[in-house]
Amino acid sequence: MEIVLKITVLGAGAMGSLFSGYLSRKNDVTVVDVSGVMVNAINENGVNIKEKDGSVLCCHPKAVKSSVGIGPQGLVIVFVKSMFTITALEGNRNLIGPDTYIMTLQNGAGHESKLLKFADRKHVIIGSTQHNSSVIEPGVIFHGGSGVTSIGLLDGNSESLEAIAKNLTDCGFECHTEENVQKQVWKKLFTNTAASSLTALYQVPLGFIHTDPNANWLMRQLCREAVEVANSLGLGFDLEEVTNDVEKVCINAPNGYTSIYADIRDGRRSEVDTISGSVVEAAHVQGIAVPYHEMVVRCIHALEDKAKEAV
Numbered sequence: 001m002e003i004v005l006k007i008t009v010l011g012a013g014a015m016g017s018l019f020s021g022y023l024s025r026k027n028d029v030t031v032v033d034v035s036g037v038m039v040n041a042i043n044e045n046g047v048n049i050k051e052k053d054g055s056v057l058c059c060h061p062k063a064v065k066s067s068v069g070i071g072p073q074g075l076v077i078v079f080v081k082s083m084f085t086i087t088a089l090e091g092n093r094n095l096i097g098p099d100t101y102i103m104t105l106q107n108g109a110g111h112e113s114k115l116l117k118f119a120d121r122k123h124v125i126i127g128s129t130q131h132n133s134s135v136i137e138p139g140v141i142f143h144g145g146s147g148v149t150s151i152g153l154l155d156g157n158s159e160s161l162e163a164i165a166k167n168l169t170d171c172g173f174e175c176h177t178e179e180n181v182q183k184q185v186w187k188k189l190f191t192n193t194a195a196s197s198l199t200a201l202y203q204v205p206l207g208f209i210h211t212d213p214n215a216n217w218l219m220r221q222l223c224r225e226a227v228e229v230a231n232s233l234g235l236g237f238d239l240e241e242v243t244n245d246v247e248k249v250c251i252n253a254p255n256g257y258t259s260i261y262a263d264i265r266d267g268r269r270s271e272v273d274t275i276s277g278s279v280v281e282a283a284h285v286q287g288i289a290v291p292y293h294e295m296v297v298r299c300i301h302a303l304e305d306k307a308k309e310a311v
Contacts, residue, residue: 207256
């Protein structure tokens, strides 16, 4: 017997729309977003997901600007930008009951400290996903890549999440539970901090990080620093393997544009503090020097400042 979950997704951007759309096929799904344009588009025309093979999947989650009047959910998934996580959860406390799981698949690391302000450790799910998408227009997204979604609890013992993992898998997201989910989070973080951050700095697609010798050299320095920090936390990564994995992402998506690239292009605040900045923060705690990461964080903040002055 299939279990229908009551799910609310916070944020109707690229990933929020993708997940709310797919999950609505088998669950009672609501997506909350501050944009009236986005909410109206989804309610009027659904979430239209353009797949790589040219097909279009139209899904129909409910979309609202305010969750007032909606009771506790079985699962709340956070897909807002990391700097808005606390505000989003604070404004939607009515969705969180004693049995509600709160899950983050946001880029970067360290999100659990924010979620723990709203739920106990047994109900905070962290993870990563290899799926990616981009917004074409309100209510229309391009599903550019897929893969495994890994989820787990902070203290391991993630057997209680098997029903959620099965539900996600049944909806089209191959989902596994992990006892050491932090390792999966860092595995995705390597690509974001060593390659995606550079696409923002240089305003280029991922392929440039592979083909340009100077950009590639800097990517390798960032990999080296990040692996050193991760291994100081007992995660046991192999530097050559990590670097090769990041390289493969750049090779396989030569025309891929990242969300942090788009943020800098469009003059928005980026999530650099929870991506490269999370490596810097962990490095300071561990007493490890990460000068290349510190440079990247400051350079991206400088670009953000430049955009503010231009307004």
